[in-house]
Amino acid sequence: MKTILLCSDGSAFADGIYKYGAWFAHQFQAQMKVLFVSDIRQKVVSTGNLSGSIGLGASEQLLNELVNLEHEKAKLNKQRAKLILQNAEQVLKAEGLSNLELLNPTGFLVDCFHDFEAESDLIVLGKRGEAAEFASGHLGANVDRIVRSSAKPCLVTPQTFAPIEKLLVAYDGSPTGKRVLDFLVDSAPGFKDLEIHLLTVAKKESDAVRSQELADAEETLQQAGLTVSTTLSAGAPEKVIADYIEQHQISLLLMGAYGHRRIRHLVIGSTTVQLLRSVQVPVLLFR
Structure with missing residues (x-):
């Protein structure tokens, strides 16, 4: 970086x-x-534009006053x-x-x-x-x-700064999630002193596919020299992640802006929006 x-x-x-x-x-x-x-939109408006706005019968004095007002606004801006x-x-x-x-x-x-x-x-x-x-x-x-x-x-x-000591990666196994891992691997020296948590949210805790994805992600980060603790939880992603942040006093969240099935060019993911609104820690987002 x-x-x-x-x-x-x-x-x-x-x-x-x-x-x-x-x-x-x-x-x-x-x-x-x-x-x-x-x-x-705060640039000075020309006299011609003003006359069009206030009518052809406007006095020259009024036009000049409006132009002067726009100049003063420009100076203040x-x-x-x-x-x-x-x-x-x-x-x-x-x-x-x-x-x-x-x-x-x-x-x-x-x-x-x-x-x-x-x-x-x-x-x-x-x-x-x-x-x-x-x-x-x-x-x-x-x-x-x-x-x-x-x-x-x-x-x-967020509005208020707090020291960054604990980092949470919300990992879903998507291509965007893997870019989060790549970022951590490439930036490993900058994060080596942090406590790193890796969380995957599944429909059920016995989900073998999600469990394997989590294990693979843990191995990727460990090979980069990072120490990681992993958790697989079941539930609604926004609630599970928000609760985890509060319970473990997380100070930085990393996640993809989209999951597997988001309409990428229209809006950022609903889970992402809910977390941005509710959590009071910085969120590092990846496309």
Whole structure:
């Protein structure tokens, strides 16, 4: 892992984004990039567009006042972007990072994001954004869009940072699940000091196929030098995983964004959505 891209909007979740990103940067000696996108809809509107909006009979004075108002909004938005990135830099430097790059394009996050994603190995974004204080049980509008479209692992962070000591892999034997294992194997030095748990959820605990998949996954991680404890449980995946996180005080969850039968280009999996909403630990998602 060489480059980490933090997607921030300066919301209440920004601090968690920065601190979890810093943890990964330290573990893997990675460069940090902070991306704040100024919304293209906040650009200055021309006089011609304004006259079309308020009618042909509008006075020139009113048009000029509206144009001046748009200019003031543009100045405030530019200042806001500057302050958000300065705060990000301050927090990350306080976390001991110096290899930083601050990015402030204008556009839409989902569109601009892809220009920088290609050069990144990990994407970090908050569970919710600017409207975090409203509808707190829901995910931010950009989470599904970015996870669904990104080819890179996405770390979705809660508002408050907690030290990462115990890692849980929710493993279902799917191709996406195997990519999670590949990531751990390739990144083994960064995770070697963590307590690693491997959990498979089946319809029944006597499921021989799931049991063998779990054993194979354990062997894969052990061959990479990682110490793993395994569990096969029966039940609804979102409840079993959430209960396991609480009971074992897990501090980081790794899982696929989709299971075996998800419509991949429409939405992220229902189990994933339920866990992102309910658990208070960062979730590292893979497509």
